[in-house]
Amino acid sequence: MTDSGMFALTGKVAVIWGGGGAIGSAMAATLAGAGARVAVIGQSADRVDAAAARLRESGADCLALTGDATNLDECRRLVGQIVERHGRLDICLNAIGGGAGKVLYPAEDYPVDAWDWIIDLNLLSTLHGTQAAAKAMIEAGNGGRVLSVSSVRGQLGIDAGYSAYVAAKGAVNALTRQWATEWARHRITVNAIAPTFVDTPQVAMLLDDPEFKRKLIDRVPLRRVGSTDDLAGAVLFFCSEASSFVTGQVLTIDGGLTATQ
Numbered sequence: 001m002t003d004s005g006m007f008a009l010t011g012k013v014a015v016i017w018g019g020g021g022a023i024g025s026a027m028a029a030t031l032a033g034a035g036a037r038v039a040v041i042g043q044s045a046d047r048v049d050a051a052a053a054r055l056r057e058s059g060a061d062c063l064a065l066t067g068d069a070t071n072l073d074e075c076r077r078l079v080g081q082i083v084e085r086h087g088r089l090d091i092c093l094n095a096i097g098g099g100a101g102k103v104l105y106p107a108e109d110y111p112v113d114a115w116d117w118i119i120d121l122n123l124l125s126t127l128h129g130t131q132a133a134a135k136a137m138i139e140a141g142n143g144g145r146v147l148s149v150s151s152v153r154g155q156l157g158i159d160a161g162y163s164a165y166v167a168a169k170g171a172v173n174a175l176t177r178q179w180a181t182e183w184a185r186h187r188i189t190v191n192a193i194a195p196t197f198v199d200t201p202q203v204a205m206l207l208d209d210p211e212f213k214r215k216l217i218d219r220v221p222l223r224r225v226g227s228t229d230d231l232a233g234a235v236l237f238f239c240s241e242a243s244s245f246v247t248g249q250v251l252t253i254d255g256g257l258t259a260t261q
């Protein structure tokens, strides 16, 4: 297959953990645009319903489900509902996380409650969502795709009190390699994308500060902040046949930021 058909997702079913969020809903739209049926998951029914309504307006077959992805039983229940509805699950996208800017502390005094919150939000949700999805994929025997949203902070330190977030995203990168190794025998590929700042509500307060934004852009060779559209090509690549021999990789999507470090 050498044409754009290698990016087609017709007949595939995807779960998007955090699909009610800014990046998750954009990723869901990308997959749906390539023909996948999608299920968006979050804790707030309002948020997932709103995301699902937008997706359906543009023609997507979208299921909206609520649950807490830090709880493995909940994740298995949610995956069960998707498989019951569609008879299969092919793609697991992990887009739950963030919170880093809300809990900034010096490394030597990083409080354990903030640590637990960030690790649960960014790492435990990724662990349990992926475990539930991968088990269904393994049982079905059709292979699959796992793609997690990491961050450039998984590989770069930052002098701004981010201990828990860098630990969580570094662990997501490590698990990407570990899962890729363990699940290759099941033809499940596991990759991650690692963006720098993406223009979303989570970082809006920072980007609204002109001085912060100017300094940020000065460090990015392509001289701009990322958008959710900048993630779409990688999402399609990693979730389709186009990447069938690519696994265990973390792709930075950062306008060249990490190339300068």
Ligand SMILES: NC(=O)c1ccc[n+]([C@@H]2O[C@H](COP(=O)([O-])OP(=O)(O)OC[C@H]3O[C@@H](n4cnc5c(N)ncnc54)[C@H](OP(=O)(O)O)[C@@H]3O)[C@@H](O)[C@H]2O)c1
Pocket: 017, 018, 019, 020, 021, 022, 023, 024, 041, 042, 043, 044, 045, 047, 048, 067, 068, 069, 070, 095, 096, 097, 098, 099, 121, 122, 125, 149, 150, 151, 152, 194, 195, 196, 197, 198, 199, 200, 201, 202, 203
């Ligand atoms: N935005 C950026 O600049 C940026 C840059 C690099 C990496 N990232 C990463 O990209 C990912 C998505 O970020 P975003 O900006 O799209 O954040 P977001 O808009 O806050 O989306 C995250 C979604 O996750 C859901 N969620 C949180 N906890 C959950 C749980 N326990 N169970 C189920 N759903 C849960 C939230 O919905 P509920 O509250 O309804 O549960 C929310 O809709 C994160 O991993 C973040 O670290 C973001």
